[in-house]
Amino acid sequence: MSSVLTIVIVEADPDRAKLIVDALREAGDYDIHIIGERAALQRQIQLHSPDVVLVDEADPSRDTLEELALASGPLDRPVALFVDRTDQALSTAAIEAGLSAYVVDGLTRARVKPVLDAAIARFQMVKRMRTELxxxxxxxxxxxxxxxxxxxxxxxxxxxxxxxxxxxxxxxxxxxxxxxxxxxxxxxxxxxxx
Amino acid sequence: MRTTPISLGYVPLVDAAPLIVAEEMGFAAAEGLSLDLVQAPSWSRLRDALSVGQVDAAHMLAPVPVATALGLGGGATGFDVVSVLSVNGTMVGLSAPLAEKMRAAGHDFDLMAAERAGRLLISGAPKPLRFGVPFPFSMHAELVFHWLSALGLPSPQSLVVRTVPPPLMADAIQTGEIDAFCVGEPWASQVAAKDGGVLLLAGKAIWSWAPEKVLATRACWADGEPELSARLIRAVWRASRWLEAADARSLAAELLARREYLDVGAELIERAFTGQFDLGGGLGMREVQPFLSFHEGAAHFPWRSQAAWIGSQLAARTGLDRASAMRSAERTFRSDIHRAALAQTSAILPPASSRVEGAFAGDSQVTGVHGVLRSPGNTFFDGARFDPASF
Incomplete structure (x- = not known):
């Protein structure tokens, strides 16, 4: 595994995607890709072979990502839904902020936490802005x-x-x-x- | 009278009807409840919302609580199924080119002809055949796997089942991302109406009594709130009984069509209720009676054998131990809670909570609790029988 985490953001709105990218850049050095087109989503994601996939909870294509958690072919890397019982507080914070994060199996919490903290903070901000709007x-x-x-x-x-x-x-x-x-x-x- | 609020998550589909009707027609209020109906954009979102307690109960695909109990898919706390909300109600469809190929081969598009449609599809289909379903853990996926593997199409070599969110199904079929699909209503009719695809087979032609959606709570919630959960189960049961009357269904279609619920034309919703379908592609109308059931034959009863069947199928595909998967699955369908909630009502309940699935051809009668229970057939198209006790 390379030392720089690869992060894919599934987000159709370029402005929102940029907000998330900016927040992640401030949090650390990551290889970040944005997917705005939902067609062939799985193939697009697998092309980048990401360590972390971030997606808005409100996005209906989230169910497609759920399948990545199951992919078990020889070339697939297992992706586990991060939102699970191993870290209830962080999971709940993510869900309440409207964020779903899928993380490859075997990544340590220390490497993933800064990514999620930054994403959660940014999602909370976007949610506030939406409500205000x-x-x-x-x-x-x-x-x-x-x-x-x-x-x-x-x-x-x-x-x-x-x-x-x-x-x-x-x-x-x-x-x-x-x-x-x-x-x-x-x-x-x-x-x-x- | 003061009412107790319960938040209830749902995905905007025709089979959310018992929940919407329970609130709108006053069945919830009669039990001293007010249902706060929260719409979810995806099944995974709804599962997570229920898991962390953002909603008290939820409309859920029957296989989701079973998958969660087996540790499959996104991690979540366990769930209890306290009622079945609907039986059947899914539809298989094809891309226009594939449908044309079948028509040219002489297929009559009888929506109940599972074996004929399946054999013809397999003989003319691209390899692998790509099927779109709404969620990895869904009755849609289970029906497609059962149907095509019984006819000799091996998965994953020749059959790929992919998750496509129903609102994106029409696009996926038009752009050739998938060759076929299995979805619920109003989405199948939506695809046919958009000229993107053609309807081929009713899901009930594969298994005539397939539990489709369930009412789920967090595990232990119903045990901790026995009175509250019983009131919810009764309100939804009365709504399902109301829905069974033919003249209620056009009113129900109007209710569901409203902007705050499904936000589509009432006539599209009525197709599922009346069983009258436009196949699309200029192939005309077909009838399926009944297309989906909420109440008849105690459709609302959560059979432990239904959960065991789902558990057994999931285990076989993911390489888990079959017998222990079935035992874990059975524990999620809480027929005990359902029985206790309806004990003081006139509900006719089956005497047992587990049975041989697929073993009842035609109408059958059994002496149940509070009367004689008439059940429509429960058969698999290939004559398969599933006896949970034999494992």
Whole structure:
């Protein structure tokens, strides 16, 4: 086995792949390959003969990698799922971060741990960014709906924007609902009524 | 009434129906439960989520808990199977060129003709024949291995079974990565609808009573939470009974089609429920009745002999000791927990928890707990019989 670990990252999004590569480069000297195309995944992976394969848990092609853990042909190197009972804390951290790591049998924990620590930290960051992005998107959509509802109220009652918003807010408070939900109901009803 | 939340993982497939119906039609609420249904993108993800306790219970391929008990595949803590969620429901299909070859040779694409289809496939297939299945440990893989090896196709020399995630199956067949596939619904119909492939054989033509998906928990969870797990088993059992009524199934198809569940057209889902299939490739319609079972013949009962069969097949392929693999396998199918949970209901349960698999041709009747149990046939296409007691 060569002294430098070979790591394959299965990731379709080039930006995300780069984030992971950067984190690994900071953690040590590795031979890193990115696979973005899922066709013939196993063949592509076997071409690199990696020590470690990293893949996003959300990726459906993860099940294909599961088969690598079984490959037992004369030319195949056995790959074991790292996430196992030998290191419950690290496994749980990886799963919670949304990372699956497949590691060749026989590698010592000391050699693999820095790779996984760096990958887990980066996956956690990406997950946080995703959540924040989703929240921002939702807030933006809600803002649009509230604006539309305000417009409807203004036109129907001949009041100004501030009064319309106050009315929506009061209604929401009385009904113990969110303003965005009241606004959505109003927009839907208005659409139904034409 | 306050409800106890249970998180339940599932993969978006037609056979997740008992879990979705249990929540949506109020069977869970009637047991004081609210099911938090968590969708998983892959079987390995779901297995890991259950293993580390991110979900309390999960929809699982029947061979996965057995494989885990045998130490095969990704490491995980052990699982208990507390119910079978569905029996049958898989479909074998071919690439368009291979289907054309079979049509030219005079094949009628009768979805129940396992022997004829198999012999013709073997005679005209490329060597090796490459089969796509959803997971290395799946009834899909077991059925393909049993079918083609019984007809004399040796594996791995002439048969390569590969894992292809079902959403990527249509692509894999169109680009020639695989020659054939075995998947559940709605994915088989999806491939046929995309003109990528043609349906050849219903999985039940290979084994007429193949346990497909199970309800799994972490080992010891059900023993530690006997009351909670019993409520879950009963809620899912009532959902499966509800699903058995013909008129319930179009409503169920509508439910499953929703964006938060399968997010595909209800008419695609109904094919599995009604057993009416478009073969694809302009070959017309075929019927399989019933295509998948949730309740009839106590389909929900986790037979220890089903686990033993799976264990025996896995052991034979991976070189493990067969008898001890079967004993480990049997312990994962908890017919004891299932019985205890349904003891106070009207459920008709079999008198024994193990039987000779493949030994019941046609309808059979047996006096069970709470009444007479009518079972549809349980046969292998090649007449094989599997008696766990003989090992």
């Amino acid at each position: 989703a929240e921002t998107k939702k807030a933006l959509e809600e803002r649009k709906v509230i604006d539309r509802a305000k417009g409807l109220v203004m036109r129907a009652r001949g009041i100004d924007e501030e009064e319309a918003y106050a009315l929506l807010r009061r209604t929401a408070m009385e009904q113990n609902r969110r303003i965005a939900d009241v606004a959505q109901a109003l927009v839907t009803s208005a659409r139904l009524l034409g």
